[in-house]
Amino acid sequence: MSKTLKSTALYASPFCKGYWRDAAAEMKDIRMLVVTALMIALRIVLKPLAIPLGPQLSIQTAMLATALGAMIYGPVVAIPAAIISDTIGFMIHPTGDYFLPFVLTEIASTMFYSLFLYRAKASPVRVMLSRFCICFFVNVVLQQFIFAWWYAYIGNPEEAKESILGIMTLTRIFKNLAMFPIESVVLTLFLKVLVPVTRRMNLTYADKEDMRFNWKQIVILVCLLLVGVASALGYLGYRYSNSSRSADYTAAERVEANHAMADLVLEKTDDWDEETVVCIVDSAYRGLFQSETDYTVAVYILDEEAFAAGQAAEKGYTMDTLWGYSKSGPKKDKYQSLVKVAVASVVKNEKTGEILSFSIQETK
Numbered sequence: 001m002s003k004t005l006k007s008t009a010l011y012a013s014p015f016c017k018g019y020w021r022d023a024a025a026e027m028k029d030i031r032m033l034v035v036t037a038l039m040i041a042l043r044i045v046l047k048p049l050a051i052p053l054g055p056q057l058s059i060q061t062a063m064l065a066t067a068l069g070a071m072i073y074g075p076v077v078a079i080p081a082a083i084i085s086d087t088i089g090f091m092i093h094p095t096g097d098y099f100l101p102f103v104l105t106e107i108a109s110t111m112f113y114s115l116f117l118y119r120a121k122a123s124p125v126r127v128m129l130s131r132f133c134i135c136f137f138v139n140v141v142l143q144q145f146i147f148a149w150w151y152a153y154i155g156n157p158e159e160a161k162e163s164i165l166g167i168m169t170l171t172r173i174f175k176n177l178a179m180f181p182i183e184s185v186v187l188t189l190f191l192k193v194l195v196p197v198t199r200r201m202n203l204t205y206a207d208k209e210d211m212r213f214n215w216k217q218i219v220i221l222v223c224l225l226l227v228g229v230a231s232a233l234g235y236l237g238y239r240y241s242n243s244s245r246s247a248d249y250t251a252a253e254r255v256e257a258n259h260a261m262a263d264l265v266l267e268k269t270d271d272w273d274e275e276t277v278v279c280i281v282d283s284a285y286r287g288l289f290q291s292e293t294d295y296t297v298a299v300y301i302l303d304e305e306a307f308a309a310g311q312a313a314e315k316g317y318t319m320d321t322l323w324g325y326s327k328s329g330p331k332k333d334k335y336q337s338l339v340k341v342a343v344a345s346v347v348k349n350e351k352t353g354e355i356l357s358f359s360i361q362e363t364k
Contacts, residue, residue: 007025010121011120026073032203043069044092067113070111074114079110082109086103102150177235244283246326261279279299282296296345296346300339302322306336307335325338345361
């Protein structure tokens with residue numbers, strides 16, 4: 001479409017014909033399609049990058065490119081852009097199994113940005129509203145329904161049911177309540193810097209005053225940031241009190257923790273042979289800002305015949321495989337190389353390394 005014929009109208013609401021007519025016209029603008037390709041590439045590059053704030057709390061930097069792109073090219077172009085970036089992004093940076101419906105979260109997020117920011121007088125309020133809709137409707141609701149769909153697809157109806165029932169759990173609410181204001185502040189500041197650039201390039205058409213903060217908006221942003229920090233602390237406090245820290249172990253940390261607990265069990269008891277004992281940390285609870293961890297440790301004895309059969313069947317099946325198991329590992333081991341013989345309860349001061357209590361109960 002000719003640049004001189006292209007509409008530069010702004011709309012107070014996306015619920016009008018002109019808004020969607022202009023959004024559809026972007027598909028015919030070669031310059032806009034080139035910009036879209038650049039935004040897709042940027043989203044793919046930023047996809048694995050995040051700013052960590054705590055366990056399972058991080059700012060996904062790809063949201064910056066997603067929001068900027070949606071503001072430039074609108075909802076019609078946003079849908080294929082979301083599908084392409086999510087698919088290629090997974091191919092380059094795979095995380096778990098690919099399940100096509102998960103692309104709906106990418107589409108929905110891009111659409112919310114488009115509805116609030118495309119051909120509109122961009123403002124901190126619009127940014128906040130777009131992030132709130134994404135945090136609630138996408139992260140809390142839609143994502144859980146897709147997880148339920150995935151569990152049903154792989155034949156795990158119980159997990160699907162739990163996923164549906166877990167939509168409104170305190171952990172999810174705390175997490176998204178924490179991230180919403182923090183992400184809103186980061187995204188608002190990002191767009192404040194980029195909007196003048198996109199306006200000079202004739203990619204957006206809002207007046208230059210639109211992203212300027214007034215004192216009321218500054219107060220709102222500060223309050224939101226404080227709410228976000230408080231919510232993040234609340235989320236971490238709740239999570240650490242109700243979730244095992246062992247769930248956050250890396251592969252190396254899990255092996256190290258399992259070996260450490262095996263050494264402790266062998267030091268405290270002499271019931272089993274050192275060569276055949278394998279210990280696995282089932283859970284590790286420690287409150288926020290606390291130094292004492294309550295461990296539950298499963299004690300296993302190696303079934304040497306089953307282990308030998310596993311080694312014969314799989315080249316990579318070694319003792320390192322067993323030491324790398326989490327709580328569910330022995331149950332999923334198709335060779336059943338580990339036989340559970342006891343459960344140990346340990347309280348350890350992480351600062352001093354002192355074992356405050358130790359008890360062990362043999363299983364029957």
